[in-house]
Amino acid sequence: MTEPEAPPRESVTAWHPMLVALLEFYLPSGWRLSPELLLNRMPLRVDIVVLRLVNEPAGDARKLHSIFGHLRHHTLIEHKGPTDDLEPEDVLTLLAYGALYMRHNKLLDPDALCLMVIADRIPSGFVRQVERHRGSFAPIGGGLWRGELNGFLLHGVATREACRQSPTERLLYTFSRDYLKGAGQILPLDPEETQVYNALYQQVKQFRRQRGTMAMKDYELARQSYNEVLKQLLKQVPPEEVLSEFTPGQRLEGLTAEEVLSQYTPGQRLEGLTAEEILREASPELRQQLAKKLDR
Template identity: 80%
Template sequence: MTEPETPPRERVTAWHPMLVALLEFYLPSGWRLYPEFLLNRMPLRVDIVVLRLAVQPAGDARKLHSIFGHLRQHTLIEHKGPTDDLEPEDVLALLAYGALYMRHNKLLDPDELCLMAIADRIPAGFVRQVERLRGSFAPVGGGLWRGELNGLLLHGVETREACRQSPTEHLLYMFSRAYLKGAGQILPLDPEEARVYNTLYQQVEQFRRQRGTMAVKDYELARQSYEEVLEQMLAQLPPEKLLAKLTPEQRLEGLTPEQRFEGLTPEQRFEGLTPEQRFEGLTPEEILRAIPPEVRELIAKKLSRGEPQE
């Protein structure tokens, strides 16, 4: 009997590493985050986030209360990026993940585990599938949903609504469909959140380098949205703070060669260049014109006598 083939790993959406980075930054003390979790000895690794209580008592969350305020000792998060919808079959997957996770960790009490869904919206088809399994799932206000699935707590976060309920939830906006349609708009961020926002896309880049562009769904969409928002954020800064946040390449972008060298001495313009780089692009006549007459005369005498040049 041949071994069963390992199913190919599905492409991970670009929003997954961004959500992981966001949760890691604001994760209260005492909790541990697992961006992926191997559910058994077979290659069943799921695109799901696991939060597990590691130290008691746990610290209080400063932000993202819509998520961190509803954790159990173990929480499994099924996340859909702004280009995807929760499907009825996702209920079955979430329930299966929960059962395998409990078996793997020898959990018998369902009160220790929370199943959580984070998406732009909770669609009716997802709710109907919960009800078919004799469960319940209903909105409780502010983009939050509450229910039960086979004795397990079921919590939902609609990012499009939850992000507008409090400044502590504003960063969830970038995981909503409105973020992609808003031409780079984003809800007001405090200085710390602005720094966090800049690091989120870097996680996508790191993830892409590890697994390749073809393994990351919506990579170009995430990159474009990030650049549009970053441009608007930088436009609101005073000039002195703006320059401090730009890379050397960004500072010089759009300037003519004359503008780039304006204010520099000849020595500063050539600083760091090799002799070859200093003369690159010049014709022999232009190079000769740059040499003082007495040096040219000395070179000519040496050449006429066949002396080697230093």
């Protein structure tokens, strides 16, 4: 089956490649993730597709159980970044995603498919639109929502709540609106989470380089929040550990000679120097002054 022609790419938020990177890192064995999937010849793309691989058993998730613990054989994820809200019209988009995906993959049983939304919160307008389609969507605790939409399982993750339920969900804070107000609240991170957190922003930078500055929304917000966390992380690391990652030249960049020398006593400044080396660098006036003092 030939793939549909790709339409012109639309702008995406900086949070989309970050979420893709997060899910890819913790994706259990037996699953395949597609960052986006073209569903027909019109500009309609589902954000993230998680597919269970054929003939391979699925492994258990180490983290992000609020997402990976609710997968079906095929899962389509619609993601809204911290600056966007789920709208009633998104229900229609999800229905279109589900129907076109089933048609494209020759699926007949809607039970094989889960429609999932990941957003800062689940607004009442979105819930009412689900109900207009004879569906249901209600909170089940811990920032998770469960329901049904035209025969499809509907699962929701409200990141503002889900991120606080367990350390395994902590990195979801990066996709909440609170992250923009106080990014440092994501701390403390364990060493692996710190590595993942750094990788999220690197994914954003790579995505932006590949698609250009106009292809990404909220880049500056993501950059500022990332830097806020990075500064606080560095405060928790002993200075000698931070400096050990830099060459001597890099450590001195941006400092004047006076600023460097001010950190040492006169004796420390002269340690390791011979008398000849000291005199060679001294001005004629200083040499005369030293000679006079030595003659006394």
